[in-house]
Amino acid sequence: MRRALAGVALAVTSMVALSFLIPLALLVQSEARSRATTEAEQRAAALAPVLALTTRPSDVQQAVSGLDAGDRLGVHLPDGDVIGAEHAPPQGLNRAERERETLALSTPAGRVYLQPVILAENRVAVVESFVPQEDLDRGVTLSWVVMSVLALGLVAGSVLVADRLGARVVRSSQGLSRASNALGSGDLGVRVHPAGPPELAEAGRAFNSMADRVVQLLAMERELVADLSHRLRTPLTALHLEAERMGSAPGAERLNAAITNLESELDSIISAARTPLAVGPLGGVSDAFKEPGRPADIAGGPEQQRCEVSEVVRGRVEFWSVLAAQQGRDCRLIATSEATAVRLPQDDLAAVVDALIGNVFQHTPQGTAFTVRVERTAQTVVLSVDDAGPGIEDPDLAMARGVSVGGSTGLGLDIAHRAARATRGEVAIARGPMGGAQVRVMLGLDAERKRGPVRAARRARKSAQRS
Incomplete structure (x- = not known):
């Protein structure tokens, strides 16, 4: 979360900085070029009165020398003579003379400003004022560097502030998360310092x-x-x-x-x-x-929290079979002979069996048969109780925790839910093969007991190889 806040701050600040930096940089460049162009226009305009009085080459040369100290000013006289610098392309000069309009042309070396001057007898002289490329960009690079440094400082400062704020938020949220997990694990004394x-x-x-x-x-x-x-x-x-x-x-x-x-x-x-x-x-x-x-x-120890499902179920079915015989119920047990160890206390599993069989006695008429099965799959032990009663009208509602169905308290299925969750299993209700309800409790096999047969087989193979 802290990195996310810093990343968001970096992105937002960068966008804001760029949104101001780019237009400002273009404005600085435009101002520098406008300044250089204005100076060129002023130099060209200063020659117009001289040309209006005289076109003698010596006089024009003297005026050009007085205004230009860097070989940037030139005059194209009507008779074809050129006094001073010459940077304009021929087609630009011809256009300025022919159309008698002021032109600004870009060349690889810089920018040329052409100003026609109308003389007597409808003749035209063209004043050329040249601006080198370095004058157009003078001061722009330094301004860009300064603005970039300011933008980087702004971004770095924003990220630092966001990181400090994010660290404060993260510490508070992590403390609240740890306290919530501790409370969920049973630590009732845990509290947080509001911050x-x-x-x-x-x-x-x-x-x-x-x-x-x-x-x-x-x-x-x-x-x-x-x-x-x-x-x-x-x-x-x-x-x-x-x-x-x-x-x-x-x-x-x-x-x-x-x-x-x-x-x-x-x-x-x-x-x-x-x-x-x-x-x-x-x-x-x-x-x-x-x-x-x-x-x-x-x-009292890991072994006391494990039991064999088949053994526990067999004992509880024998207990309930006495009452089943008195009520004329056909009670059958089908249990696998494979190992069915689960990480669950024996008394807890017995409570599950009692709850499921007790539901049959409570919610079906006397004489209704039921069957208890214990089956094993690769990863689970499945305990199922089927009956020949009317079944459960709404299995989804019956599966809801704490909901009573058909006058029951819902405690039996809650007990089964807790046992299944303790072994990473689940509970399912459906219509069984006997026509009534079928409650299936999937219990995860004990991992250590699952590895036991595999380890025994490996030891047997190693012993055979050594012999």
Whole structure:
């Protein structure tokens, strides 16, 4: 940006300088030639009275010598004699004598001024006044040099001023850009010092106000989540007591396990909500900004942030198959046997699977079949959930972030979106082969796991060659 401003200043200043310099230079040249021509006309006019009195060669020679000290003045008498210098071309002399009009002719050596003088008996004498080329250009070169130096100084000064102004603007905009990137990465403590032009200073103050407001809103949201989570403990305790009263009745063990799992999820929500807001850049995913209800401890190392998609999906489908059997749903799992490692925590991927399958149970009638597939391509792992329900009327609207469709909160697709973006993948909704909705979540393969088989093959080839 700084170079761009300097370049613009150079271009504008150069155009302004040229727009004044060229006309001024031409004016100086025109004035120098006008001055030399006027002097020549004056010398020629001074001979006219002499010729009107006498055309005797000696008298005319004396008059020419008195007026011309540089061999520039000459007289062409009617009888053909020439007194003084002769520079005019013959055709010019003949024209001046014949037409009896004043002429100014340009020659390679300079400029010739011809003035006819009408004598007695209708005779014509022509006075010739010559101006050398150096007289026509006298002082022009020096004037041009002076004007060029002034123009260059003006351009250099303008570029220097523009560069200083550009540096000030660039520093302010770069500071605002760095602060914006830091805030986007989770550094909630970043602020900028408003500086630069008034517009950028105002943008800096607006950024600081926005950052303060973001911190306030996040704090309020976390307080609300913690409060709601605490309120849920009362009905959860009542459920726990009712489950204990059931004793060894059918389903009591499964109910106790579900209640215990729910208590664990509530503990995770409260723990995440009570964690202080992040004040530094996120190194992966910050606990303070995780989705409520999702595990907070995922920063223990690279291995803890990877999982096999097929294994996680298989476990979650087994969990949901119990409820599917109770509702008369045909639940099928088709998973590849290839490695499907992605750089995503296992609990986060489980939340994606639960959200997609939960949408099937929530938005399709009981008895509606569904299929979960895990496929692998060269660069991605594709998790798809198909159902035989009525489908989604407006897939584009359903793909909009934060938009609820068909009475849902839209949280399930948001969870899938976040997981896909974390692995540089995407989410797509279409009509599936079973006639209902098909939600496809493309997850990028873990780069290190993708290179693993290749490295193993190379090591095997090297071992075979050595043996």
